Every structure is written in C-alpha cells, then in structure tokens.
Amino acid sequence: HLHSNLAATAETYAKQVLGIREDDVGLSAAKLFFAYGLGNALTFPMSVGATTVLNSERPTPAVMFALMNKYHPSIFFGVPTLFAAMLNDEATKTQSGGDRLRVCTSAGEALPESVGNAWRARFGVDILDGVGSTELLHIFLSNAPGDIKYGSSGRPVPGYKVRLVNEAGADVADGEVGELLVDAPSAGESYWNQRAKSRATFEGAWTRTGDKYTRDADGRYTFCGRADDMFKVSGIWVSPFEVESALITHPAVLEAAVVPEADPEGLLKPKAYVVLRPESSAEGLHEALKEHVKQKIGPWKYPRWIDVVDNLPKTATGKIQRFKLRDGAQ
Structure with missing residues (x-):
C-alpha cells in the first residue's frame, strides 16, 4: 500500500459514512494488524483527533462489554460473529452498550439480517454492515446512517466505483450473480513478491475482490459468497x-x-x-x-x-x- 491509501480511507468511509468527529470515542474488536482494525483504531481517530480504545485481550463478549462500561465508546467496530455472541452470551445478558453509543460497524463477513435487527432492538443503535478487504485497506461498500437495509452490504462508499462481472468479464444485469470489482482510491499496488497473484488481482484501475454479489434495482449490493465457496x-x-x-x-x-x-x-x-x-x-x-x-x-x-x-x-x-x-x- 501507499501512504496515501491511509488518507483515502479516512476521507471516504470515515468522514462520509461514519461521520467521525473529534469528540468520538472508538472501540474496535479487530486489532491494529488487520486492515479493518488499522482504520478503526488508528487512521480514523487520528484523522480528526478523536479518541481510540486499544485492547490487548481476546475480544470476547465479557471483555467488550467491560470496555464499553469503562470507556463509553460512541462508535463500536465489530464483526458478525462477535455481535451474535454478545447478543447470546448468558453471562452478559443484562449488559448495555453504554450511554454514548451512536453507531456500530460490521465487516469481515456479511452480517445476517436477524443479527442486525436483534442488535437494534436491544441497544437502540444500528450496525452499518459493509465489506472491505486488505487489498483495498478498508470498507468500500456499506450501509449508511439513514440508509440501512439489513441483509445487504449497502451501496458504494463515496469515492469508490464497483462493477459486477461474469466469467467472461462482461457486466451482469440487476439480480444476476457476478464477481465484485472495485475502482478504489485506497487500492494496493501489489502483493509483496507475488507477481502472478498481483497481475490476477490488480487489473489497471480495477481490483478483483473474489466476492460474488447481486445488485438490486435500488443500487444495493447483497453478498452471495466467496467465489470459491459458491x-x-x-x-x-x-x-x-x-x-x-x-x-x-x-x-x-x-x-x-x-x-x-x-x-x-x-x-x-x-x-x-x-x-x-x-x-x-x-x-x-x-x-x-x-x-x-x-x-x-x-x-x-x-x-x-x-x-x-x-x-x-x-x-x-x-x-x-x-x-x-x-x-x-x-
């Protein structure tokens, strides 16, 4: 990655989707050595002078709720399995998300609709489900405040362009399954010392994600699976x-x-x-x-x-x- 890729994720997803601001306190389940955690806990808060909570422990429901109770985050960055575990853990059934929590995000895998609805019902806060990758450094397709449809990955983050293509490389119509390609300001240059893989993934302005998606008539994208899982x-x-x-x-x-x-x-x-x-x-x-x-x-x-x-x-x-x-x- 180039240094400018870090700034690109902050200027796009962090500021235009999350609306991150100086008085925010962020808590990320993903650690700094993951692309998702790097943005959540370092790039995004540093871009506006916000506060970040760093956790060295395994992100179990008990650990996450303890940190929420201590630091009162306004943004919680999680993953689908953790959200589900926090909803279903018997030992933390009475725990709250804190009095400052205004938004949550999810990435890593698609968030099941039932988990999103259950989280909103319990905590009164929405989860912005999105998709990102290490190659693109952070989330490039996401639901947004006021524009949420659980079960979908939302729409392209401002500054990113996406295509769905078939095996021949042709664009597919709404409702058809295609591989997701992204034109991103945060795309990596290559894989270190893996020329063949780099050439297969980074095709000019477009990056192949390996994810299969469908697009509806409203421009929302729904995850179907990894290309090798379908x-x-x-x-x-x-x-x-x-x-x-x-x-x-x-x-x-x-x-x-x-x-x-x-x-x-x-x-x-x-x-x-x-x-x-x-x-x-x-x-x-x-x-x-x-x-x-x-x-x-x-x-x-x-x-x-x-x-x-x-x-x-x-x-x-x-x-x-x-x-x-x-x-x-x-």
Missing part, C-alpha cells in the same frame, strides 16, 4: 451465506456454516454444520431444520446433511474457515 445445485447458484442466514433464524441454532458435498451420483448439494444454543437438543432437529430452510429460501437450497458440532473453525477476526469444513466433508 456452488450450483440443479444448475442454480447456491450462496452458503443465504443458507446459513436461514438456519440461524431457527430458535435452536446459534451458528451455522454451509459447504458443498457430493451425493451418491456425484452431484453437489449443501451440507450444514450447526452449533446449537445451550438449551437446545439435537433430537428430531435435522428434519425440522431442513423444512425451516425450505420455507425460508426455497426447496432446492436446503442442506441434505446436517452435522451438529461444538464450534466452527474461525480466523482470529471471526471469519468462518469454510475450506476446513470442505476438506472434512470430502
């Missing part, structure tokens, strides 16, 4: 995120991850791994979850197999590592 069932694209979002609306399910698995005929079908809520039982649940997904999103997208597990493999930022589940399924 698969077709009966010739129709299936988004793991869509199936996962349907599964977690069932009262017994805390977390879910979906990957493709081949049936006896060698055809790919969805397989789900679910973590249950503490009070829930797996007895009789498999068929109930299949019917629940059919009713929510359609009869061909339901998981043919469901494994109940104690936890899901995740990165340090809380992203589900589906490739580990794919390897296990195969």
Whole structure:
C-alpha cells in the first residue's frame, strides 16, 4: 500500500459514512494488524483527533462489554460473529452498550439480517454492515446512517466505483450473480513478491475482490459468497451465506456454516454444520431444520446433511474457515 491509501480511507468511509468527529470515542474488536482494525483504531481517530480504545485481550463478549462500561465508546467496530455472541452470551445478558453509543460497524463477513435487527432492538443503535478487504485497506461498500437495509452490504462508499462481472468479464444485469470489482482510491499496488497473484488481482484501475454479489434495482449490493465457496445445485447458484442466514433464524441454532458435498451420483448439494444454543437438543432437529430452510429460501437450497458440532473453525477476526469444513466433508 501507499501512504496515501491511509488518507483515502479516512476521507471516504470515515468522514462520509461514519461521520467521525473529534469528540468520538472508538472501540474496535479487530486489532491494529488487520486492515479493518488499522482504520478503526488508528487512521480514523487520528484523522480528526478523536479518541481510540486499544485492547490487548481476546475480544470476547465479557471483555467488550467491560470496555464499553469503562470507556463509553460512541462508535463500536465489530464483526458478525462477535455481535451474535454478545447478543447470546448468558453471562452478559443484562449488559448495555453504554450511554454514548451512536453507531456500530460490521465487516469481515456479511452480517445476517436477524443479527442486525436483534442488535437494534436491544441497544437502540444500528450496525452499518459493509465489506472491505486488505487489498483495498478498508470498507468500500456499506450501509449508511439513514440508509440501512439489513441483509445487504449497502451501496458504494463515496469515492469508490464497483462493477459486477461474469466469467467472461462482461457486466451482469440487476439480480444476476457476478464477481465484485472495485475502482478504489485506497487500492494496493501489489502483493509483496507475488507477481502472478498481483497481475490476477490488480487489473489497471480495477481490483478483483473474489466476492460474488447481486445488485438490486435500488443500487444495493447483497453478498452471495466467496467465489470459491459458491456452488450450483440443479444448475442454480447456491450462496452458503443465504443458507446459513436461514438456519440461524431457527430458535435452536446459534451458528451455522454451509459447504458443498457430493451425493451418491456425484452431484453437489449443501451440507450444514450447526452449533446449537445451550438449551437446545439435537433430537428430531435435522428434519425440522431442513423444512425451516425450505420455507425460508426455497426447496432446492436446503442442506441434505446436517452435522451438529461444538464450534466452527474461525480466523482470529471471526471469519468462518469454510475450506476446513470442505476438506472434512470430502
């Protein structure tokens, strides 16, 4: 990255979406060595002289609520798995977000609609769900105050241009799945000592994100999955995120991850791994979850197999590592 990329993220997302100001106090779950955390806890507050809270501990619900109670942040930067955990952690059920909290942000993975609505109902504050990447340094597609649609990643951040293209590189129409390309003032120059990967990712002004999206008639973008996570069932694209979002609306399910698995005929079908809520039982649940997904999103997208597990493999930022589940399924 160039030094000017840091300033670009502050001038665009921080000032024009977050509306960050000098009297803000920011608390970021992501640490400084992540691109998301670097903007949240360093670049953004320094750009306006705001205050930042740095935390060296693992960002558990208990730790985050303790920091909120001590420092009363006005902006909380989280990730979907943490928001869900903070909503469902029995030990912190009575905790509040503090009396100064005015906005929250989410990135890393798409925020399920049910989590966004539950957070707003409990804390009275919206989560601005967005998408960013290390290559583009911070969030480039986001919901904004007064323009929020939970379940979507919102619209391009001012200063950024986006395209959705098919495998041939042609733009796709509204409602069609395409790979997301971004023309960004904060785009990196290359990967260090990885020329082939750099050439495949940074194509002139455009950066390939590897994310699959759809765009609606209002110009909002909805995440479908990573290009290597998407698969077709009966010739129709299936988004793991869509199936996962349907599964977690069932009262017994805390977390879910979906990957493709081949049936006896060698055809790919969805397989789900679910973590249950503490009070829930797996007895009789498999068929109930299949019917629940059919009713929510359609009869061909339901998981043919469901494994109940104690936890899901995740990165340090809380992203589900589906490739580990794919390897296990195969």
